[in-house]
Amino acid sequence: MRATAVFIVTLFCLQAGLGFVAAMTPDTITIDGDVTEWSSDSEMALDDNAVTYYSTWDDDNFYLAWTGTDWADSLSGADLFVYFNTSEGGSVLSKDWGFAHTLPFSADYGFALEDSTYNQKFAFDGTAWQDQGPLPESDIYVGWADNTVIEMAIPWSAIGSPTSLQF
DSSP states (O other): OOOOEEEOHHHHHHHHHTSBSOSSOOOOOOOSSOGGGSOGGGEEEEOTTOOEEEEEEOSSEEEEEEESOOTTOTTTOEEEEEEEBOSSOOEEEOOOSSSOOEEEEEESEEEEEETTTEEEEEEEOSSSEEEEEOOOGGGEEEEETTEEEEEEEEEGGGGTOOSSOBO
16 A cells, blocks of 8 residues: 655645744745755645745746655655635635545645655636646646655746745
8 A cells, every 4th residue: 555645734734833924035946856945934844754945036036946755656655735815716625536626724725745746736626626737847846755755846927926925
């Protein structure tokens, strides 16, 4: 049986402490699997297993990085779900992946990474979540056993070009 950890860190852990992104220094990030360029201000969470979550932004993209998980391992690999509240309205239920979670806010956009083989942007159209296609290869880096890093650049235009953001 495949053990899958579902990480919804941006939904529950960060929501309580961060809300709207305002406390970080914006940086432009090269999506290459190397987190040394991420500033200490962009480190949002670190757990006892040395799993670290980063986020920052620039004029064009919202950036996420995650270290410490072998995304390609079929036994211990993980899934990552990120939801964004960019406007009034949205859905308080996540996209249904066999079951739906209740979100701590009404989300308009989301992103899913399943293991190292699948990623998908999606948007809530007022009735249901609609797939918007994967991030281009140049905007996502998914690590493996020897490099347990994921980095991604989510273009602002892919999440409605918001003037504020809750994630």
